[in-house]
Structures are given as structure tokens and as C-alpha cells.
Amino acid sequence: MKIAIFTDTFYPDINGVARTLKRFSNYLDAQHISFKIFAPDLESGEYVSSHVHRFKSLSFFLYPECRLAFPNLLNIKAELQKFEPDLIHVATPFNIGLCGVYFAKKLNIPLVGSYHTDFDHYLHYYDLQFLSKILWKYMNWFHRSCEKLFVPSNETLEQLKQHGFTNLEIWPRGVECQVFHPFYDKKAVRKQYAVSKKYLLTYVGRLAPEKDVRTLLAVAKSLPPELNENIHWLVIGGGPLREELEKEAPINMRFTGYLKEDQLAEVYSASDLFVFPSPTETFGNVVLEALASGTPVIGANAGGVKNIIKPGINGYLCKPGHIQEFAEVIVKLLSNDGLRKQMGWEGRNYALTQKWDKIFEKLLWHYAAVIKELELEKYA
Template sequence: MRIAIFTDTFYPDINGVAQTLKRLTTFLEAQNITFKVFAPDSSTEDLVSGPIHRSKSLSFFLYPECRLALPNLFQMKSEIQEFKPDLIHVATPFNIGLCGVYFSKKLNIPLVGSYHTNFDHYLQYYHLPFLSKLHWNYMHWFHRTCKKIFVPSPATYQLLKQHGFTNLELWPRGVDCQLYHPYYDKQSVKERYCKPDSYLLTYVGRLAPEKDLSTLLAAAKSLPSDINQKIHWLIIGDGPLREELESQAPPNMTFTGYLGGERLAEVYAASDLFVFPSSSETFGNVVLESLACGTPVIGAKAGGVQHLIKAGVTGLLCNPGKVEEISKAILYLLSNNRLREQMGRSGRQYALAQNWEHILHNLLCQYKDVIHEREIQKYA
């Protein structure tokens, strides 16, 4: 099996799409399956080696962490013809993804796609709702020749189904429970950021409008002053809203920038609660990482997050944008140590069952089905 992956973001970019595809290619390599990734060059010099074709790119103004590729079609076509893939997987609907769709048609190669980002939801936050119809028309056109469209959660599955998409398949995400675990030195982490006896509340993610951080900030400020004195917030990540958020943040809130690897995992583990107000997630990788570290999550009852949190068991769900609900949830869990600890244990047990190996083997079976169907049609 030879797989060509076309994506407008790839490792070392810091986002869910890049992380997921890096996990996929690592798995393919371990299975001795030949693959080639077509992706933009990166703003960082820490580029991985291997079967990756990088295209020149520019920073995308709405999402600077993603690159707008300027692919060389002649060079790309030459590499594709030499590689001779059995299947093309397009992961993003931008320039590189368009190249994947084009070569699938041009060279008669079976095509699958994966849907990672709810751009329609983003339009509301960027004051562009009038583009919604155009967005869905484009997404239909982009995916119309895909034999399968892989979606990360039941909520995303239902959303696309309601918009008339077919050939949908669930492709959930796993978590590395050897990296993300509850057994880090929690005390030393707390000493690094706050008073050792403080409650540590954490957010991890991009600092951007679609993450609804205004709701988180309002909830933090609405807590009673006697409780606030015992709380310290860690806001982990970066993005276009960082400067604005820092200027509005209360004194008990620290912005760390990006953290990764063990430094991120130990913060999850040391946190008493993970608070994630975003309702725009198609999955919510950071929620699963927090659960793996034994930390309960307060999240939005929307998108992919609502399927990761079992309300009352691994955390609490609040209606999107409801500041008072989030504040009440925080106060309730901070005043119930035993329940919080039980939720942490349940979250860890849930995360242990979200095994990447099993998830990616299932994806491989889906690839094989598409390739096999193509072979049957060829000789019919």
C-alpha cells in the first residue's frame, strides 16, 4: 500500500491537524507502509526529515500559524507519478489539498478526505457569517469525489450529514497515556507557577476568537474574591488575542505561551481543573490529554468536546457562552474534593481506552476497502 497525504499543515506546526497527521505517518512507518506527505514549508527550522515534499508558502493572515502554500504543480506531478500512490488522502481544503484533489482526478487515483476544522463556526467569530453558504458549497465541491470522508466525532458526523455529505466515517483521536499521565510531581509544578496550596486552573489552546476566551475571562473574574485568592490560572498557548487577553486578565492569571511534551503533561497533571469554553471543536485533543492526566474538565456542551466529557463522571458540561454556568461548575468542583478526585480517576480510565494503535488500524482497514473497491472496478 502506498499512501500520498496532502495537507496544508504538518509537524512541527502546533495544531490538532498537524499532530494527528504526524501520529498517522509514524504509525504507517511502523507498519512498513510506504507514504509521502505533501505540505507547505514551515515557519520553524525544526523540520522533520523523511518522505515529505515541502512547498514554498506564506503566512495566512486569518491564521498565522498555518501557511498558504505556493505549490509547484510540475514538480509535484513528477513526484506523484514517480511515487505511484494507491490512495490520496486530502486533510485540508486549501492549496495543497486542492493539489491532492486535482492529481486524484488527473491520474485516476482513489481519493479520501478528512474533516478536521469547523470553519463555518469560525466565520461567526470573525464576523463573516455571510460567507457560510459559500463555505458549504465549496466544501461540497472539494469533497465530492472522495470515496470516504473521515470525521473525528459524532457531532461532526451529524453536522456534515445535515449538510448533505455522504460516505462519512468516524475517525476519532487517541492519546499517548505514557506521556499524559497523573504521576508527575504536582507540588513542584505548582511551586513553579503559584503558591503550593493554591488551586491550579488551566486552559490549553490557541488564543483566538473561536476559542471563546472572553467567556473564560469573564468566568474567572466573576468568582467570589475569597475563592479567587485561592486560585491561580494558567493560560497555555499563543495566538492573535494574547496581548489583548493579557491586558484584561486578573492578577491571578499567568500566560505561559506554548508548552509541549512533558512540560505540558505535568501542568495538566498538577491542575485541579481544566476549563475549556470552546464550542467550535470538531474533537478536542486537549480535553482528552487532560483526562489522561487525571484532571476533570469543565467544557462546552457543543461540538466534539461534549462526546469526550461524561457529565458528572469525568467533568461537567456547560452551555456555550454561559459565564454563570462555568463559574458555578468551578465553585462546585473546587468545593468537592472527593468528587474531583473520583472524576480524575474516571477520566484516566476513559483515556486509557482511547488507543491510537486500534484507531489507526481501523483507518488502515478503511484505506484498504477503498483501494480494493478500486481494483474491483478496474477489472469489472
């Protein structure tokens, strides 16, 4: 099987789509499956691979980490004809994704897609709700020629069904439990980040409106003073709101910027709680990483996060934006060491069942089924 992947974000970009596709490409490499990735170039020029074909690009205003490329159509056509893929997978609905759809039709190559980002929900956080109908029309048009459309969670599948999408399949996310685990040297981690307080609470994610990070700050400020003086917050990630948030943040909150995977895993492991107020996740990779690290998660009762957190077992779900509810759950868990540790182990046990290899094997099975079905139709 030869696979061509068209995406507007790829490693070393730091987001869920790029990280998932990088893990998938690592898996394909290990299985000796031929693949080629068409993606935007990077300002830094880092990470050069013979598997990745890059194009000039500019940052997308709504999501600077995602770049709008200016692909050379003749170049793409020549690459595809040389590579002769059995299937094209479009992972994003921007310029490079459009090229994937176009050449799948033009060269008669089976086409599948994946839906990763809830852009409609994002519109609310940028006062662009008036674009919602146009966005859904475009998304329907873009994906309608896909033989399969892979979505990361049941929540997203139901949302797309309501908007008339068909041929939907669940493609969940896994976690590397050998990397994300509870067994790091917690004292060393606390020393590295100058954590002297009794409790370490962590947030990991983009610092942008759609992640509802303002709720995080409000929750941190609303905790009882006698508890608050024993809490150290680490906010990990970057984004357009970082500078503003740092100015507004309480004195016990430190912003680290982006961390490498091994550093991130260490911080998860040393954390007492992971607090994640984002209501716009189609899955929630960071939630699964925290659980794999033995850290209970307090998340928003919305999006794909609802399919990962089992309330009262490995964490709690709170009404999106409900500051008091988030604060009450934090107080409850920090006041009960036994419950918190039990939830941590339940989270770890759940994460151990979410293996990337099995997830990618199933995806390849779907690929093969699409290819076979279209071949049968040719000879029918």
C-alpha cells in the same frame, strides 16, 4: 500500501490537524508502511524529513498557524509518479489539498479526505457570516470526489450530513497515556510555575476568538472573592488575542505561551481542573489529554467535546458563553475534593480506552477497503 497525504499544516505546527498527522506518520513509519506528505514549508526551516515534501507558503489571515502554499504542479506530478501511491488522503481544503484532489483524478488514484476544522462556526467570530453559504458550497464541491470522508466525532458527522455530505466515517482521536498521566511530581510543577495558591486551573489552546477565551476571562473574574484568592490560572498557548488578553486578565492568571508536550503533560497532571470554553471543536484533543492526566474537564456543550465529556462522571458541560454556569461548576468541584478526584480517575479510565494504534489500524482498514473496491470496479 503506499499513501500520499496532502495537508496545509504539519509538524512542527501546533494545532490538532498537525499533531494528528504527525502521530499517524509515526505509526506508519513504525509499521514500515510507505508514505509521503505534501505540506507547506516553515519560516523556521526546522524538521526536515525525507517523507515530507514542502512548498513555499504564506500565513492564512484567519488562521496564521495554517499556511497557504504555492505548490509546483510539475514537481508534485513527478513526485507522485515516482512514488506511485495506492491512495491519496487530503486533510485540508486549501491549496495543497486542492492539488491532492486534482492529481487523484488526473492520475486515477483512489481518494479519501478528512474534515478537521469547523470553519463555518469560525466565521461568526470574525464577522464573516455572509460567507457561510459560499463556504459550504465549496466544502461540498471539494469533498464530493472522496470515496470516504473521515470526521473526528459523531457531532461533526451529523453536522455534515445536514449539509449533504456523503461517504462519512468516524475517525476519532486517541491519546498517549504513557505521556499524559496523573503521576508527575505535582509539587515540582507548581514550584516551576510559581503556583502558591491552593488550586491550579488550566486552559490549553489557541488564544483566538473562535476559542471563546473571553468567556474564560469573564469566568475567572466572576468567581467568589474568597475562592478566587485561592486560585492560580495557567493559560497555555498563543494566538492573535494573547497580548490583549494579558492586559485584561486578573492578577491570578499567568500566560505561558506554547509548551512542549512533556511540559504540557506535567501541567495537566498538576491541575485541579481544566476549563475549556471553546464551542467550535470538531473533537477536542486537549480535553482528552486532560482526562488522561486525571484532571476533570469543564467544557462547552458544543462540538466534539460533547462526545468526550460525560457530565457528572469525568467533568461537566456548560452552555457556550454562559459565564455563571461555568463559574457555578468550578465552585462546585473545588468545594468537593472527593468528587473532583473521583472524576479525575474516571477521566483517566476513559482515556485509557482511546488507543492510537487501534484507531490507526481501523483507518488503514478503510484505506484498504477503498483501494479494493475501486480495483474491483476496474475489472467489473
